[in-house]
Amino acid sequence: MPPAPALTPPGTDLRADRLRKLPPFLFNAIDDMKRAAIAACKDVINLGVGDPDRPTPPFIIDELDKAARVPLNHQYPACYGTGRFLGAASAFMQRRFGVTVDPKKNMVALMGGKDGIGHLPLALLNPGDGAIVFAPAYPVYKQGAIMAGAKVHVLETSPAHRWTPQPAQLSDDLLNASKLMWLNFPGNPTGVTIGSGELSVLARRALDHGVSVASDLAYSELYFDGAGPVACPSLLAAPGIDHLRDHVIEFHSLSKTFNMTGWRIGFAVGHESLISALKQVKDNYDSGPFNAVQDAAAVALERFDDPLIIDVRHEYQVRRDAAVAALRQIGCQVEPPRAGIFVWARCPIDSTTGEPMSSWRFVEKLIEEAGVVTVPGAGFAESASDWFRLGLTRETPRLLEAMERIKKLRF
Ligand SMILES: Cc1ncc(COP(=O)(O)O)c(C=O)c1O
Incomplete structure (x- = not known):
């Protein structure tokens, strides 16, 4: 034996x-x-x-209540996002940032921003590829890249530069060894915001070396001091950036703006090739957010200036x-x-x-x-x-x- x-x-x-x-x-x-x-x-x-x-504001809860009673919503969700949710998200991008996108090609619904942020490296990076992360930062940029077997290049910012990335930190050698760069303004943990022009300079430097740029705009609506929405610009609306041509992607979340962290809902928007790669990962990992949550989130986005x-x-x-x-x-x-x-x-x-x-x-x-x-x-x-x-x-x-x-x- x-x-x-x-x-x-x-x-x-x-x-x-x-x-x-x-x-x-x-x-x-x-x-x-x-x-x-x-x-x-x-x-x-x-x-x-x-x-x-x-x-969560009552008008969002009321919509969930209604949508949860629709039997069709009890089946598997529309994985990439319902027409209603993506329509509301694209209208939000237009009204809030002046960005026009095709919801079918340029958007995908997410179970919170973390879903897309964590999975993007799996969609884009081969083992050993470089990912650039400016620190201090939300830990998932780094962790997601590690899980994909990528090499993470952490570039530390400093109080001397108001915790903002400096274009000089992005050397040619570093960019040539990288495929993805993360940006996050308003930043967690620093709360730092940067203007559209600065955002463009950083992104352009990476894009011109063939590095895709991912921007995380989880806190876009929580600005103070009457600074107005312009304090938190979208990368897709930055000067010299064109999401039809440039490999940019941006992550939006309803968690913080609408007090919806437990609902798990957000979306990614950007270049069609990045969005379709992310969709392919999600096809194989999950089935998208509950349709009733997508309906309620559509109402939230329609009333972002409530x-x-x-x-x-x-x-x-x-x-x-x-x-x-x-x-x-x-x-x-x-x-x-x-x-x-x-x-x-x-x-x-x-x-x-x-x-x-x-x-x-x-x-x-x-x-x-x-x-x-x-x-x-x-x-x-x-x-x-x-x-x-x-x-x-x-x-x-x-x-x-x-x-x-x-x-x-x-x-
Ligand atoms: C900077 C940043 N991005 C994204 C997220 C993810 O948020 P959610 O997955 O709830 O959308 C968080 C959550 O704390 C965050 O701080």
């Missing part, structure tokens, strides 16, 4: 190499600290996550101002972000060293001594090792309470 096959010893790491290459998930370490504070009976205020606290959305912007601005004032009081270097749902600040000076505290040390102190959760900049980039991110997505009285607790700390 042949010998019985050896059993895999318990505790063996069965993961594929691609998973082992991923950096540790930043929020796990923070969750551990949060749990320890809760176990010590602390009343914890979580300003770590970017998950809006306010409910007074309720203007009110959301106003509320975030009030919270931002309170957070910036409190952080300045404890000696943090901080500029009020012009958009987004985060405040990005330098840790206060440590009185024993005369230098800004390390972000892990500061975040730990905030949790332990104030019961307030934030995110260390070191988790996003080396250049941000003494910066931290504070989310504005808690009810205003809770946020104000967190700020009062922070103001009492000594460093």
